[in-house]
Amino acid sequence: MFTETDVCVSWGATLDGPELYAATQLLDAGERRRAGALRDAGAHRRFVTAHAMLRVLVGRQIDVDPRLLTFTPLGAYGKPELVYSPHRLHVNLASAAERVVCAVTEHGPVGVDVESHSVIADANRFGELDRILLTSAERRQLTETGDRVSSLTRWWVRKEAVLKASGEGLTVEPTTLQMSAPHEAPRLLAWQGRPVPALWMSDLDVGAGYEAAVVVVT
Numbered sequence: 001m002f003t004e005t006d007v008c009v010s011w012g013a014t015l016d017g018p019e020l021y022a023a024t025q026l027l028d029a030g031e032r033r034r035a036g037a038l039r040d041a042g043a044h045r046r047f048v049t050a051h052a053m054l055r056v057l058v059g060r061q062i063d064v065d066p067r068l069l070t071f072t073p074l075g076a077y078g079k080p081e082l083v084y085s086p087h088r089l090h091v092n093l094a095s096a097a098e099r100v101v102c103a104v105t106e107h108g109p110v111g112v113d114v115e116s117h118s119v120i121a122d123a124n125r126f127g128e129l130d131r132i133l134l135t136s137a138e139r140r141q142l143t144e145t146g147d148r149v150s151s152l153t154r155w156w157v158r159k160e161a162v163l164k165a166s167g168e169g170l171t172v173e174p175t176t177l178q179m180s181a182p183h184e185a186p187r188l189l190a191w192q193g194r195p196v197p198a199l200w201m202s203d204l205d206v207g208a209g210y211e212a213a214v215v216v217v218t
């Protein structure tokens with residue numbers, strides 16, 4: 001049975017200054033090009049921190065210099081995968097505001113997501129996120145919850161982690177997923193138009209003001 005020891009998760013604050021510079025040295029030419037094209041300082045820091053963190057995590061796992069790893073977008077929706085034969089490791093990363101999260105496992109496709117309460121509160125000023133994200137049953141549950149923003153954020157990261165594990169990302173509408181309530185253990189209850197896949201999922205505590213989740217297709 002899959003347990004939390006079967007997936008390696010790392011999270012942290014976005015780096016800055018000399019630490020950010022050191023992290024940049026771990027990236028390959030393609031990643032440095034992408035980082036250099038990011039004009040927003042926050043997006044730049046998130047990108048470099050997340051990609052360096054993933055390299056360190058994978059490097060430790062397979063005992064390889066992090067700078068020698070290659071990640072390539074694969075599949076119809078471009079989910080990046082590790083290219084390092086003979087190892088078959090599944091990887092994923094996410095970042096938001098001042099947090100980055102990475103996950104690595106050999107047991108199946110993995111998805112992670114992190115989001116900040118303030119970003120979700122801002123995006124949901126007019127309540128439009130409720131409709132984009134939640135099923136009608138979930139919207140009813142939301143009216144009963146005390147903290148709308150943290151509930152909505154938790155639903156968001158759980159659903160996006162499922163969709164990132166599947167590799168489809170937001171090409172699939174989050175409203176097709178029916179999840180357990182945010183105060184309950186994370187569970188995918190139904191997926192419109194398809195059977196519910198075998199998933200292992202867990203919330204991640206990445207500090208106050210954030211929600212994060214990791215999902216592995218088992």
Ligand SMILES: CC(C)(COP(=O)(O)OP(=O)(O)OC[C@H]1O[C@@H](n2cnc3c(N)ncnc32)[C@H](O)[C@@H]1OP(=O)(O)O)[C@@H](O)C(=O)NCCC(=O)NCCS
Pocket residue numbers: 047076077078079080092093094095096111112113114160163164165166167168169170171
């Ligand atoms: C995956 C996706 C949900 C990420 O959304 P986001 O909230 O902006 O960003 P996150 O911080 O959660 O995650 C970003 C990381 O997810 C990973 N990722 C990219 N595509 C992915 C996919 N299809 N499935 C899972 N993970 C993916 C990448 O590592 C990416 O980081 P990078 O851009 O620095 O390389 C979104 O980009 C998406 O829906 N992509 C798939 C559809 C698409 O647009 N494809 C275009 C290429 S064909």
